[in-house]
Amino acid sequence: MSDFTPKITAFVCNWCTYAGADLTGTSRMKYSANVKIIRFPCTGRVDFMLLLKAFDNGADGIIVSGCHPNDCHYTSGNFHARRRWIVFRNLCDFMGIDSRRITFSWVSAAEGGKWAEIVNSTTEKVIELGPYKRYSQISKDGFINEFEKGTING
Amino acid sequence: MSMEIKSIQKDSLDKLFNSLKSRGNLIYAPVKVKNEVQFDFVEKFEQITDDFIQTTQSVKNSVFPKIETLFKFVKTGKEVKMLDMDMSLIPEIVIWGIHPCDVWGFDSLRAIFTWDTHDMFFEKRMDKLTIIGMSCAKADDYCFCTSVNLGPGSTKGSDVLLTKTGNGDYIAELVSDKGKALATSMPDVFVQAVQSKKEDFLVVVEKRFDSESLIPKMQKKETFDSPFWVTNSLRCLGCGACAYVCPTCACFDIQDEGYGARNIRFRCWDSCGLKQFTIHTSGHNPREVQSQRWRQRLMHKFAYMPERNKVTGCVGCGKCSRACPVDMNIAEQLQEIDQKM
């Protein structure tokens, strides 16, 4: 699986992690280029369905990152998010969605190095886990396969 | 059409199965899954069960699948290319051991899909069906086929109708040309008829109401405006369970799905019981409350379809009442209308 380049989607908050990722770039730190960053106002805005949609559309790994506790631009967005992710991870586990593929982190605007580390380690872990076949078989890959075969439903 | 009667000995039923299988048919037959019996594609004769009153779901998905792709299309830039479905891929299916009520469901579906413009997908699938019916030896309180002019031994719509006799042999009524051809091609399976009367082996289903008298009552304006609908549907939850298990409900939705360039347009089941069914984008909903939607379901079957499609949209199988989470018993309600209105 050495030639596998994982697709990683990062849902980041505008105020901390996005700025942090920016800092990583401006300080010329190297990190994996296979991450797609999606900017949100706050981690509190990241609906869990978005994560499922990312997997649906072919992501192999996901990063969700925002401000450290007590640093939220909107006071409590990340606290709410934290509760939600605790429940979300448990539900993922219970339904068999591999929660090892989802990294949650707090990365502040000053932590350019931490962002690089988060992306790199997530990439490594996802490479280790391989492509998320179980999910894509019944989503994107499955659909395209059926489309090409011209299968008649029913 | 004159009907021929043959018989099948109890130990040659598997021969019938195997011959059908070896001719390349898919066989869709009742199998036991956990506590329920469901129709499924079977490989071996032993998988099949005949020990059931009704399956939870009807067999309508053999001609009106949950999802039917109408066409495919590829989008590249501003260009769109449409691709037709290859209808030759539709398999020959034998529906095995289906009860007469379910069989008659196909006729209601045919009325809907061909009453005016013909629906190619439905017709092609219908053409590829062979229906081997099985009369009912058992029934329960939910069954009311006799109320809608059918019966546990009704041959309507089957190609072959089997009735299990006391000693385990089957009376085989060859109803259609397809059925006759099938029998002719398997002379060792379909043998000379035995001297037994089918009626002796059928369950008796009590007649709850008479659809001949009910239909004109349903078509009256007073019935439509009656407070009956509100009082009797207060407990209705507004889910689609009744419509989705019904052998004759054919309402559908048309949607698109795809990833990037590759897309399909398909139709999928929908239900008049769901609030979203008729809602306008503006928010205006012609059938705003549940009593209107419940009324629509019964009216469609017993007032509108008889008038437009010349069939009753109900076969008396009682699947909807069994599936209903809140015990909305259709036969009970129809009986009440028949008595009161």
Add this chain to the structure above:
Amino acid sequence: MDSLRRKAQQLLESKEVDCIIGYNEGSSGNVHAGFITTPGQAEKLIFDDRCKQNLGVYLTKHEVMRLGKLAIVAPVPVMRTVLILTYECQIVENSVKVLGIGLDGQFLDFNEYADIEKYLTDHCNEHPEEDKKLIEKISAMSVEERWDFWHETLKPCIKCFACRQACPMCYCVRCQVECNQPQWIPVQSSELGNMEWHFMRAMHLAGRCTGCGDCGRSCPLGIPVHLLTFKMSDVVLDNFNTKAGLTIKEPSTLSTYKANDKETFIR
């Protein structure tokens, strides 16, 4: 049961309420929800082991609300439902008369919702043993096995939404599954779509589920979808030490937070 009927009769006679939502004898040995509006009908009220439907679902249904002032026959999950609906501003405190049925089957006459809170502090319903065992069994599987289990289990789902409609907590005028800009969850029944739908349902009920199990019971195909919401209740209890619907003073678990919530996975 006699005390329940007597109370019902008296409430209707005194015009204190206009309609009592309770259980009636149904067809073929079933029971179903009944809407009692005259004192004479109070005799029709029953309560026994078959009476499991969460009647709370009717408190937010338009045609039922139009009947006037309501009373409801309330086993423990319904009591919890009433409290959650009150906190979530779907009903006004003390507006619906609660005719409680305790865990032991005894009739409980609650005057106000504070009494219900008091009762629930030491009489809360637990998940049935068989469901607990099933949850344990699923939890013991590997992640891959669990995925396969749910994939297979949810495949037959026909998206009839009986689970949603039966749930008193699913009162949203517009469910997320109906939002189509973007289309969050496919309209049709599809393998992934079914999993997404039940995932979403479980997530939206986390911290709000009263454990009545009506979602699973209402499924025409017998899919045990209630295990998902039950499991979420366990998760919420383990992590935040809260149970839904025991009080009207506190918000549901996921609509609030504590600065010291514990987790081990955020880096």
Add this chain to the structure above:
Amino acid sequence: MSSIENIYKPYLMRVEKITNEAPDVRTFRLKFANPEDAASFSFKAGQFGEYSVLGEGESTFCIASAPTRKDYIECTFRRVGKVTSALSKLEEGDTMSFRGPYGNIFPIEDWKGKNLLYIAGGIALPPMRCVIWNTVDLRQDYKDITILYGARTVADLVYKHELQEWTDRPDIKLVTTVDPGGETPDWKGEVGFVPTVLEKMAPSSENTVAIVCGPPVMIKFTLPILSKLGFKDEDIFTTLENRMKCGFGKCGRCNVGKVFVCKDGPVFTLAQLKELPQEY
């Protein structure tokens, strides 16, 4: 009615021209991508079609152009739902799809020699524009043509250039109105709701047919006024806008009583509507 045809397969259309009519309201002029389709296609005033951005689903609108004007069709829509949002993102030259025509027609043949009174509200002018142009193009067949058109605000009036054209024509009487508060300082038309303005206008019902199209509330209050003015139920026409999907009376969505709006409608007389249950 051949059974080998896929009735759900649409025509591919090229968006030829986009006109912005009002906030969020656009008119598309569509040409058949395949010239053979154009040659075999015809429709009559009142019919509708299923328009779609492939990949986003279908949406139902009336054909807004007149059948007397060949080789293109026009549709006007407001951006509200999923499909119309996708439509409004299209640019000239893009491909979309259309299938139709479906439904019945306005019986303009029967109206010959009569006065015509058109009453429209808001975004409901487009379905009527088809029949208006149709009758205007055959002007000599009809007597007086009066159009009463109302919208919420001046900005919400659609087909502004055509409204001007109709105003300028001596053989058409056009009255426009906006809801109270929706007028601009230089607004010359009426101010008031359509039913109120209609009552004030008090058009004669003598040898006249009225065609009403608009939001349900407007229709609800306009119909009694027409009746008061002496219009017979048979002479009042309206179109129903039930939700539709298939267009063939199969999907069940537009079922109102025994009729399917997509087959027996969308054009109904008030007399016919009175026979139907109030489920539209």
